[in-house]
Amino acid sequence: MDWAALGLNALLTLGVTLAVFTATWLLALRLGRHSVVDVVWGSGFVVVALVSLLAAQAGGHGDLGRWLLTLGLTAAWGLRLAVHIGVRNGSREDPRYVDILARATGSPAAHVYRRVYLPQAAVLWFVSLPLQVAAYQEGPLWSGASLAVTVLAIVVWAVGLYFEAVGDWQLERFKADPANAGLVNDRGLWRYTRHPNYFGDATVWWGLWLLTATHWSGWVFVLCPIAMTLNLVKGSGAAMTERRMASSRPGFAEYVARTSGFVPLPPRTETPNGAAR
Known part of the structure; x- marks a missing residue:
């Protein structure tokens, strides 16, 4: 290069x-x-x-x-x-x-x-x-070891786009229903992560970075998807949204207790005393 x-x-x-x-x-x-x-x-x-x-x-x-x-x-x-x-x-x-x-x-x-x-x-x-x-x-993308990394990059990008696009669509459908006014969306992908759209966004950028990872020059810039992920988790993405939601949505604390903050995971169940596990 x-x-x-x-x-x-x-x-x-x-x-x-x-x-x-x-x-x-x-x-x-x-x-x-x-x-x-x-x-x-x-x-x-x-x-x-x-x-x-x-x-x-x-x-x-x-x-x-x-x-x-x-x-x-x-x-x-x-x-x-x-x-x-x-x-x-x-x-x-x-x-x-x-x-x-x-x-x-x-x-x-x-x-x-x-x-x-x-x-x-x-x-x-x-x-x-x-x-x-x-x-x-x-160098070509579709031969030797580059082929496996290229396919992995496309798969990671596709998973990210799915979470971001479907998460956005599900949220808009939820908000469009007047019966959900003031409620917390815990349906669809939002059942497994409080921020499927931001998780998807970060995953897209890991996929795009992987396209460069077939050569050592791509690894020089691994801080770029890390920075995007940190911004979505701690900066203008999830953290800012949660501060606003905590003060405006009844039941948000319970949603936080049972739902993964970023990476999709099965929701935690509640014990008899009301604590999530």
């Missing part, structure tokens, strides 16, 4: 990522709502993947089959997520951004740019590094 070319690609995608999020910020100011940035999150990875593919192919680097597969899997995940969030949010503002703007000192526009757009741009660029590496790795 040409590390110098990969470095130049990383600089190129960093500039593209900053430009995408800055343009989204300007659009959000015009629309009067910052929830639009959530739509750009998934599609932003697709942009980085496409830019890296075009740059690598223009320079004569990498294996086209590897990158077409990586681009296809990234696009299937990212565009589904963008459409889902766009439909879910509609024209409403996300309460998270309302809270951030309420704490602004000085210019609210500059405050939200520093607190929301720049961090999201940095995380997206870092997590996307395996996608960029895949554009510059040489």
Whole structure:
């Protein structure tokens, strides 16, 4: 792999990522709502993947089959997520951004740019590094030991997409029923994990990283899926959602006691004294 070319690609995608999020910020100011940035999150990875593919192919680097597969899997995940969030949010503002703007000192526009757009741009660029590496790795995916790793990567990605897409669909169906207002969803995949969508998201990124693991250069960037997983568990994903749910959903403590926090597991049963085991 040409590390110098990969470095130049990383600089190129960093500039593209900053430009995408800055343009989204300007659009959000015009629309009067910052929830639009959530739509750009998934599609932003697709942009980085496409830019890296075009740059690598223009320079004569990498294996086209590897990158077409990586681009296809990234696009299937990212565009589904963008459409889902766009439909879910509609024209409403996300309460998270309302809270951030309420704490602004000085210019609210500059405050939200520093607190929301720049961090999201940095995380997206870092997590996307395996996608960029895949554009510059040489060698076919479908021969020798590479074949087994490639098949495993696709299987892991597919499991992740299933949990994320089905979890989102089940939650939207649950919320659409007026009889469930104020209740905690513990049906379907939500019976086995409190966050099937976030678990699926993390699993997708482990699958995409595995596409690079047939060569030692991919292992250099194993921190990228780790960072994505930690962000979904401890950062803006599960932890933030649970803080909001704990204060607004009766029965949430009982749901937490019997249901796995992230990795899907059989629900714990309750003992006669009410404790879960």
